[in-house]
Amino acid sequence: MPKIKTKFICQECGYESPKWMGKCPECGVWNSLVEEIEQNNDKAYIATTNIIMPLTVDEIEITEEERLKTGLDELDRVLGGGIVRGSLILVGGDPGIGKSTLLLQVSKNLSLNGYKVFYISGEESEKQIKIRAQRLKVKGSNLYIVSETNLDILEKHIQNLKPDIIIVDSIQTMFKMELQSAPGSVSQVRESTLTFMRIAKGLSIPIFIVGHVTKEGAIAGPRVLEHMVDTVLYFEGERHHTYRVIRAVKNRFGSTNEIGIFEMKGDGLKEVLNPSEVMLSGRPEDVPGSAVVCSLEGTRPVLVEIQALTSATAFGMPRRMATGIDYNRVVLLMAVLEKRVGMQLQTFDAYINVVGGLKLDEPACDLGIVCAIASSFRNIPIDSKTVVIGELGLTGEVRGVNFIEKRILEAQKLGFERCIIPYENIKAIEDKLDINVIGVKNIYEVLEEVLGG
Ligand SMILES: Nc1ncnc2c1ncn2[C@@H]1O[C@H](COP(=O)(O)OP(=O)(O)OP(=O)(O)O)[C@@H](O)[C@H]1O
Numbered sequence: 001m002p003k004i005k006t007k008f009i010c011q012e013c014g015y016e017s018p019k020w021m022g023k024c025p026e027c028g029v030w031n032s033l034v035e036e037i038e039q040n041n042d043k044a045y046i047a048t049t050n051i052i053m054p055l056t057v058d059e060i061e062i063t064e065e066e067r068l069k070t071g072l073d074e075l076d077r078v079l080g081g082g083i084v085r086g087s088l089i090l091v092g093g094d095p096g097i098g099k100s101t102l103l104l105q106v107s108k109n110l111s112l113n114g115y116k117v118f119y120i121s122g123e124e125s126e127k128q129i130k131i132r133a134q135r136l137k138v139k140g141s142n143l144y145i146v147s148e149t150n151l152d153i154l155e156k157h158i159q160n161l162k163p164d165i166i167i168v169d170s171i172q173t174m175f176k177m178e179l180q181s182a183p184g185s186v187s188q189v190r191e192s193t194l195t196f197m198r199i200a201k202g203l204s205i206p207i208f209i210v211g212h213v214t215k216e217g218a219i220a221g222p223r224v225l226e227h228m229v230d231t232v233l234y235f236e237g238e239r240h241h242t243y244r245v246i247r248a249v250k251n252r253f254g255s256t257n258e259i260g261i262f263e264m265k266g267d268g269l270k271e272v273l274n275p276s277e278v279m280l281s282g283r284p285e286d287v288p289g290s291a292v293v294c295s296l297e298g299t300r301p302v303l304v305e306i307q308a309l310t311s312a313t314a315f316g317m318p319r320r321m322a323t324g325i326d327y328n329r330v331v332l333l334m335a336v337l338e339k340r341v342g343m344q345l346q347t348f349d350a351y352i353n354v355v356g357g358l359k360l361d362e363p364a365c366d367l368g369i370v371c372a373i374a375s376s377f378r379n380i381p382i383d384s385k386t387v388v389i390g391e392l393g394l395t396g397e398v399r400g401v402n403f404i405e406k407r408i409l410e411a412q413k414l415g416f417e418r419c420i421i422p423y424e425n426i427k428a429i430e431d432k433l434d435i436n437v438i439g440v441k442n443i444y445e446v447l448e449e450v451l452g453g
């Protein structure tokens with residue numbers, strides 16, 4: 001085997017050097033040299049390979065293959081309807097959030113469906129995986145597990161085993177011997193991902209790759225990692241809550257709006273099929289500062305409780321805090337309340353929280369936030385069977401939202417009796433509804449309906 005040569009390339013200006021240097025002599029940037037394997041640009045190589053002529057789009061044949069189902073509907077939906085063959089899926093998440101658990105459960109389901117699954121772990125020994133497997137009640141002769149980090153050995157395993165799906169846990173532990181840098185370094189992570197990409201595309205095997213998340217919340221390693229793969233999923237959740245949310249940040253084969261919700265239990269992750277029920281469980285009734293909104297998470301409406309607490313400021317500057325919603329949006333909505341309604345919020349601290357750990361970024365939640373703040377400020381509870389939906393403009397006007405019917409139906413399904421919605425959305429409702437729907441045009445009408453003035 002010819003010796004593979006490596007070189008160091010500056011990521012800023014492209015300067016090449018046979019040795020590593022702390023500072024690029026060309027552009028003067030520090031720490032920009034990354035080790036790369038020298039590509040074989042031999043002309044003889046091109047002469048001897050079969051060159052396939054480019055095809056027209058009509059000529060390219062695809063077999064109508066259905067996507068592989070992971071057995072977890074929540075995950076399938078986030079993936080756009082299952083796993084596409086030959087795709088590379090990156091799963092990122094904080095330490096201990098449950099990435100290995102999720103993928104072992106996926107392995108279990110796929111292996112039970114007759115697919116040969118190859119689980120590569122660079123972090124745990126076979127025995128440690130077995131302990132988790134016992135907890136998750138994983139059994140089967142179709143699930144192969146190896147604890148190995150050397151890419152050359154792994155490639156051999158894959159050639160021998162010919163699996164239908166591969167799980168790599170995690171990419172930061174994989175290494176190629178030719179590169180001098182340690183596993184987890186930019187060049188190792190990139191080379192390893194390239195290797196798996198070649199395998200995925202060449203053999204049409206879908207590969208899940210686990211990626212660790214840095215303190216800043218990005219997947220550790222170069223940003224190019226996210227460009228290279230087909231799908232990037234983030235597995236999130238509060239450590240102290242049992243709920244976990246999986247969302248697609250990038251998806252070449254589906255929408256990125258969908259989320260999947262799971263609950264971490266002793267015997268693994270359980271799908272949460274009715275998130276609204278879960279998000280509203282344990283909601284206090286008839287207390288000031290609580291409002292229910294309906295947010296659209298992908299194609300699915302989810303009812304969520306928003307809580308607000310206002311209390312007199314002890315020191316000069318009032319504090320504002322928002323968890324689960326954009327801070328600036330809260331400040332803006334409070335300014336509308338101050339200017340249009342005349343609420344003297346300047347001398348009050350305000351804390352806003354989305355219950356259940358969801359992150360809301362839809363303008364349709366505006367009215368709910370405003371109502372929760374006003375309810376806390378005036379100390380008047382909002383009727384617990386009311387849902388508020390709508391966007392609030394700067395002049396205090398209530399603006400329409402999309403998919404209104406879907407949202408109202410979800411509220412109706414969960415036993416709510418009254419829905420406050422934008423007036424302009426009223427005409428869009430065609431179905432006969434068993435819920436009292438009230439259209440509002442501006443912030444005054446909203447507060448009149450919800451708080452009685
Ligand atoms: N017996 C148990 N009962 C309930 N939950 C458990 C149990 N054992 C583990 N867990 C949960 O599983 C989590 C660890 O899951 P897992 O190892 O899959 O996470 P990970 O994201 O792969 O972590 P790492 O980043 O370290 O690889 C724990 O944080 C805990 O919440």
Ligand SMILES: [Mg+2]
Binds near residue numbers: 099100101123169
């Ligand atoms: Mg793990």
